Amino acid sequence: MTKIIVANWKMNGSKAFITEFFKNFISAPQNFIIFCPPALYLKDVLNHTSRVGGQDCSSHLSGAYTGDISSVMLNDIGCQYVLLGHSERRSYHKETSETVRQKAGHVLKADLIPIICIGESKEVRDAGRARDFVLEQLSHSLPAVSDKTYYIAYEPVWAIGTGLTATENDIIQMHEAIRQALPQQHIPLLYGGSVNKENAHTILALPNVDGVLVGGASLKYEDFNHIVAFSELPMV
Numbered sequence: 001m002t003k004i005i006v007a008n009w010k011m012n013g014s015k016a017f018i019t020e021f022f023k024n025f026i027s028a029p030q031n032f033i034i035f036c037p038p039a040l041y042l043k044d045v046l047n048h049t050s051r052v053g054g055q056d057c058s059s060h061l062s063g064a065y066t067g068d069i070s071s072v073m074l075n076d077i078g079c080q081y082v083l084l085g086h087s088e089r090r091s092y093h094k095e096t097s098e099t100v101r102q103k104a105g106h107v108l109k110a111d112l113i114p115i116i117c118i119g120e121s122k123e124v125r126d127a128g129r130a131r132d133f134v135l136e137q138l139s140h141s142l143p144a145v146s147d148k149t150y151y152i153a154y155e156p157v158w159a160i161g162t163g164l165t166a167t168e169n170d171i172i173q174m175h176e177a178i179r180q181a182l183p184q185q186h187i188p189l190l191y192g193g194s195v196n197k198e199n200a201h202t203i204l205a206l207p208n209v210d211g212v213l214v215g216g217a218s219l220k221y222e223d224f225n226h227i228v229a230f231s232e233l234p235m236v
């Protein structure tokens with residue numbers, strides 16, 4: 001079964017980095033890898049692969065919104081995906097689930113696939129409210145019209161960039177809860193949060209895990225090549 005591997009480079013990289021990365025990146029035609037570089041480098045990555053996504057987009061289609069980029073523009077330059085509601089956007093840019101929902105609507109209209117990120121903080125998990133919090137965030141973030149494909153990425157905030165991965169049980173339980181709450185059954189569910197070359201194989205084999213969203217480890221081609229090699233799992 002082919003799993004989806006998404007590289008979120010966040011605010012990292014340069015033209016030289018991209019040249020070096022793709023000189024050493026190894027993937028097979030059947031692999032399903034999506035790269036989300038900083039907006040300035042989308043075109044550079046599009047020179048190497050067609051599966052490319054933005055890390056965010058505006059909640060408006062066009063107009064006087066200095067510094068913003070619209071979903072239509074991402075489509076125009078050849079992107080196919082957009083990450084939405086990443087925890088770093090939610091916390092540093094105060095994005096609400098309602099904003100994420102609005103963006104998701106525009107993204108779908110622009111014929112792009114939104115990858116909608118959700119996840120609880122450590123405080124929420126410690127209080128035993130992780131499931132309720134995530135399901136509420138999900139219900140408010142989903143696009144109003146949902147006959148088109150979107151992806152969901154469960155990224156517990158406390159696992160992002162910390163080296164702390166959610167336990168297998170945490171992932172199994174949360175992904176099952178998310179799966180049951182989704183209006184359509186075929187929506188791909190990704191896990192993100194300190195995925196690396198050591199744990200990717202185990203995480204990708206868990207039930208209801210259709211792929212992974214990788215931050216830090218996607219910036220090192222040696223590590224990312226390992227993760228990509230795990231994305232073809234035998235059917236069980």
Ligand code: 13P
Binds near residue numbers: 214216
């Ligand atoms: P890390 O893999 O660095 O923990 O980042 C995860 C993430 O935020 C991907 O979107």
